[in-house]
Amino acid sequence: MKEVDARGLSCPEPLMMTDEAIKEGAGEFTVLVTEPFQRTNVEKFARSKGKTFTSGEKDGYYTVTVHA
Amino acid sequence: MTQTVCLTKYSKNCGCAAKIGPGTLNNLLEKLPEFHDEHLMVGFDKSDDAAVYVARDDLAVIQTLDFFTPVVDDPYLFGRVAATNALSDVYAMGARPATALNIVVFPKDLPAEILGEILRGGADTVLEAGAVMAGGHSIQDDTPMYGLSVTGFAHPKEILTNAGALEGDVLLLTKQLGVGVVNTAVKGNMAGEEARKEVLRVMCSLNKNSAECMKAFEVHACTDVTGFSLMGHAREMALASGVSLRIQAHAVPLIEGAPEYARMGLIPGGAYRNREFCGEDVVLSQGISEEMNDLLFDPQTSGGLLFAVASKDAEAALSALQAANPDTKASIIGRAEALGDAHIYVDD
Numbered sequence: 350m351k352e353v354d355a356r357g358l359s360c361p362e363p364l365m366m367t368d369e370a371i372k373e374g375a376g377e378f379t380v381l382v383t384e385p386f387q388r389t390n391v392e393k394f395a396r397s398k399g400k401t402f403t404s405g406e407k408d409g410y411y412t413v414t415v416h417a
Numbered sequence: 418m419t420q421t422v423c424l425t426k427y428s429k430n431c432g433c434a435a436k437i438g439p440g441t442l443n444n445l446l447e448k449l450p451e452f453h454d455e456h457l458m459v460g461f462d463k464s465d466d467a468a469v470y471v472a473r474d475d476l477a478v479i480q481t482l483d484f485f486t487p488v489v490d491d492p493y494l495f496g497r498v499a500a501t502n503a504l505s506d507v508y509a510m511g512a513r514p515a516t517a518l519n520i521v522v523f524p525k526d527l528p529a530e531i532l533g534e535i536l537r538g539g540a541d542t543v544l545e546a547g548a549v550m551a552g553g554h555s556i557q558d559d560t561p562m563y564g565l566s567v568t569g570f571a572h573p574k575e576i577l578t579n580a581g582a583l584e585g586d587v588l589l590l591t592k593q594l595g596v597g598v599v600n601t602a603v604k605g606n607m608a609g610e611e612a613r614k615e616v617l618r619v620m621c622s623l624n625k626n627s628a629e630c631m632k633a634f635e636v637h638a639c640t641d642v643t644g645f646s647l648m649g650h651a652r653e654m655a656l657a658s659g660v661s662l663r664i665q666a667h668a669v670p671l672i673e674g675a676p677e678y679a680r681m682g683l684i685p686g687g688a689y690r691n692r693e694f695c696g697e698d699v700v701l702s703q704g705i706s707e708e709m710n711d712l713l714f715d716p717q718t719s720g721g722l723l724f725a726v727a728s729k730d731a732e733a734a735l736s737a738l739q740a741a742n743p744d745t746k747a748s749i750i751g752r753a754e755a756l757g758d759a760h761i762y763v764d765d
Contacts, residue, residue, distance in 0.1 A: 360686060361601050361604055364605055364607075364682055364683065365605050365607075386689035390684055392682065393682030397682070
């Protein structure tokens with residue numbers, strides 16, 4: 350599964366990368382971010398694009414897996 | 418050629434969204450020694466917009482400084498926005514700006530013309546304010562920053578603080594909200610043309626005319642709405658005044674597109690910090706949408722003034738504000754009421 354590594358980046362970069370992954374038709378992919386609020390923003394973005402997602406935490410980072 | 422450099426690429430956070438969170442700041446300030454001077458009318462214990470020192474019975478000196486990293490790519494407009502924002506604190510205290518000093522941080526690998534444009538934007542704004550640019554200080558570093566230190570004057574009786582709001586007062590907000598969210602959308606290349614134009618208009622609109630026209634009315638309190646958001650600054654006013662403020666969410670004016678961008682998650686980290694800091698002292702009714710909730714806590718760069726005025730003057734004051742500032746949307750957004758369990762209540 351594709352990973353979109355947006356750790357250490359500031360908003361809106363994680364959203365721009367998520368947008369790109371959706372446009373590329375990446376299928377299911379996981380976005381990694383540093384801050385909890387960035388995860389909330391990625392969740393909102395995925396929802397606004399009609400996507401479902403699963404959120405989690407991994408090794409001290411925050412993840413949103415955007416479903417295909 | 419100055420247009421080819423994307424200034425916002427040099428900043429992780431932009432404008433007032435880059436403010437250090439109010440929680441962090443208050444914890445640090447509490448540890449500093451306390452200063453006492455009978456002439457200091459407003460110091461930082463009051464969480465107000467600027468310091469006020471009563472130099473003579475008929476003369477108050479207002480001091481403030483404000484600077485930040487680029488909010489827009491165009492250097493001239495960055496200068497204008499930063500200067501408009503810095504001057505706003507003087508207007509929020511009911512005073513007139515007299516002198517301004519430039520605060521500059523600029524990278525050595527950027528063309529000097531860019532800095533020239535930033536300074537020109539600042540100078541034009543100081544000129545528009547009727548103040549004089551009197552000097553400044555510049556430092557070389559990787560992240561560009563710009564702002565002003567401004568000194569203003571007023572009669573001590575003219576000074577407006579955030580502490581005078583009375584039960585029954587009407588709340589007037591002079592600019593629409595959504596600056597932080599729309600700037601984030603602009604940075605992400607997701608903002609529409611109208612939203613781009615409107616956010617620039619809002620940020621470049623000097624609070625001078627609003628402050629001046631309100632002198633004709635019975636104003637009890639004033640603050641400017643910047644990095645701590647409408648909720649954060651309204652709460653400071655309520656705390657300082659010993660009242661609760663009840664705000665009608667539907668009456669709060671918004672920048673075109675802001676709700677859509679908030680729904681998309683284009684929300685500055687500062688908005689989340691502001692909400693956390695206000696905690697249960699801000700009570701939002703169940704009917705408020707998620708995007709409106711986010712916009713109420715959105716950090717504003719060069720935002721409007723929030724006035725508490727006697728209710729008899731509210732309608733006339735609103736008309737005067739609308740006539741004084743056709744570029745922005747002044748609105749009546751709520752009322753002050755007797756202190757309740759929370760300082761801020763927002764109805765849908």
